[in-house]
Amino acid sequence: MSTIVVNPHITDAEWEVMRVVWANIRVTSKEVISTLEEKMDWKQATTKTLLGRLVEKGALNTEQEGRKYIYSANIEEKEAVISFTNDIFDRICRKNVGNVIESIIKDHTLSFDDIQRLEEILEMKKAFAVEEVDCQCAEGQCDCHLHHHGE
Amino acid sequence: MSTIVVNPHITDAEWEVMRVVWANIRVTSKEVISTLEEKMDWKQATTKTLLGRLVEKGALNTEQEGRKYIYSANIEEKEAVISFTNDIFDRICRKNVGNVIESIIKDHTLSFDDIQRLEEILEMKKAFAVEEVDCQCAEGQCDCHLHHHGE
DNA sequence: CATTTACGTTTACGCATGTAAACAATAAGG
């Protein structure tokens, strides 16, 4: 048994549970339940269901402790976030990735440190920058193709 | 009737349809169908269903032309992408927004222009940067709170 | 004009998801 799920899909509701586990490293269902009872106004049963589903899909580990479990995350938050962000970039033309990043930066508050760090990354990225990012879109799903006139 | 849906939720499958409409500005179902028959290997019926649902939820406009429709987008791609990206940032601690942007930048190919543009934006952001972004997470869902010890 | 074709509308159906009650088993308390 135990198919190792590399990258289980975490739904919105499940994510709320994951956040509690990520924040606490090791938690009991009780803690998760009370946190979400408060934040989400969920009944205990709801949180229990979500914990169960997350264990089932391999996102959480359990460690028996008496008759209860200690839950811990089996996937890292960073990993989960990245897989989430990748979904966005799969929805758009690669040529627009820069624009999207731009609008994200515009829309969020950053610290001086953040800005400096991003500047450094950009500086490094110059070594790998291209003249023009190429469109990977399917024909008909992006107007980049309109530039290829003639055949 | 006609509740104006400001920001309808667009699912993965629907997004494929939207991309075709966005790329072509005005399209017939025939064009959408043939594009997605090719890219997604969808039966005509599938695309028809999605077109119907998108019209229903206000994401697409229709304009009668004889006995057929010309479909056009009722929401902008940029708008849709932004609402999608916001979902991510609602899932994480605001303190980590910078890190996520960092990893997005690292993971994608950018053009020299992109980089320059981003550098300019960052430069401007400095005027509004903060010493430390503050955590908006609910108690128990983020370890930032651990720093507030004492009360 | 009868038949085929094209295109929008209805209906379908299984699985995922959000939300939760009911149940079972065990520990804790009186």
Next chain:
DNA sequence: CCTTATTGTTTACATGCGTAAACGTAAATG
């Protein structure tokens, strides 16, 4: 030891979503 509280497991159920067939009607074609 019996009752109650705790905690995990089962079952439930409406809605959303992916995927598509069937149907109705109008247009095109022979």
